[in-house]
Amino acid sequence: MIPNNNEHLRRLGVPYTYLIGWSTLNKWYYGVRYSKRCNPNDLWVKYFTSSKLVKQFRNKFGEPDVVEVRKIFNNSEDAIVHKGIWTCHFKAHHQFCS
Numbered sequence: 001m002i003p004n005n006n007e008h009l010r011r012l013g014v015p016y017t018y019l020i021g022w023s024t025l026n027k028w029y030y031g032v033r034y035s036k037r038c039n040p041n042d043l044w045v046k047y048f049t050s051s052k053l054v055k056q057f058r059n060k061f062g063e064p065d066v067v068e069v070r071k072i073f074n075n076s077e078d079a080i081v082h083k084g085i086w087t088c089h090f091k092a093h094h095q096f097c098s
Contacts, residue, residue, distance in 0.1 A: 014072055015079035016040045017086065020054060021066035028066075029054050032083035034076035040069040 015034035021027065031049050033040075038047070044067040048054070058064070070086075073079040 013038045014040055015074075015076045016043075016072045017070045017079060017083050018043055018049075019066060019068045019070050020044075020049060020064045022057065022061055022064050023066055025061060027057060027061075029057075030070075030083065030087050032079050034073075034079050040072060043067060043069055 013034065013036045015032070015038065017030065017032050018040075020029040020031065029049065029051055031051065031054075033043070033047060033049075048058075071079075071082060073082065
């Protein structure tokens with residue numbers, strides 16, 4: 001995780017991928033976050049994904065029991081590519097809400 005007191009990194013933004021899941025329901029979402037001010041420490045504190053399906057799932061089943069930052073990147077392009085590759089692999093092996 002990125003320390004909250006690192007103003008330089010907060011200003012630049014830190015692209016990352018993340019996993020959200022309801023393990024008892026075997027429902028998962030692998031996402032990517034990138035913006036000028038994104039910070040992995042904000043996941044499920046200030047940022048709850050932009051996925052409409054995740055929002056619907058939260059409303060129906062409550063909060064996920066798995067919320068993990070999976071990987072931090074130096075740039076948004078690498079984060080986006082990684083998310084695409086990982087999503088294809090994950091869909092082949094798990095139920096996925098996307």
